[in-house]
Amino acid sequence: MKIFKKCAKCVINEIQWKNFGFEHSNPEEFVKSKWQKGAKSLPYLLFRWILAIFFVGLFAVCMSLQFFGGKMFIYLTNWGLTLCVVTNVIAALIVTQWYFNIGNMPGEIVNKSFESKTPRLLKFYWLVHCITLHLALVVTTMYWAFIYGKQKKENRYPAISFTTHTFNSIFMVADFIVVGFPVRILHSFYTMMFPIFYCFCTVIYYHLGGLDECGNHFIYPILDWTKPIIGMTTFGGVFILYCICTILTFAGYHIKSFLHKKLQSFLKTHSSDLV
Structure with a gap:
């Protein structure tokens, strides 16, 4: 019962008007890994550039x-x-700026930490990170559960298809485990605007006579607007997936924070024992 009470209290505390926004009292969490010891970390910098180069490539x-x-x-x-x-x-760019003290950004982060104001670039990063993480999980789930093998066309580049529908989530989940900034439940309202916008675009594309590269009148078989019930069912399913992703990432962040505290306590205890 204590666990449920703590969970309920955590959710209630999270649902506040201020958490719709992107102010954060400790902006340094956006340029530091959750698991690094010092102010700067070369492994984290390399991790950021490995992910950036992979996705650009x-x-x-x-x-x-x-x-x-x-x-x-x-x-x-x-x-x-x-x-x-x-x-x-x-x-990768903001962690590089932080690591090498490039420009005004490192000074802004340190100063803003005391003013409880987050630089705009970090706010934008927080927003797109939230959208990207949830979208990657939804895309991977929808593709492998409902689209793979059901497309009415040849998969000409199976290796690329596998990579774009698998490693997007693998790397974004790895990124989620490593980063230090929090997950806000209310930010899900922003992430859910993305599928609404995409759905709206697909409807317009269909009514304008848009075709895929093989001449099909639909983009995905499960989003065929000649059968509106199927399209709306898919749209509803995507929303449910987004809700599940929100719950999982929110819970995952708190589990990560709990493990981090336990690790810090363990290291502190054993370091004091050695002294």
């Missing part, structure tokens, strides 16, 4: 092989891939 390969006269961007997978690029490049 994957995006470049997709553009060169699957652009299809611009039709590449009718797919939610590629919207998600684009966000992965944006999120991880921003993360």
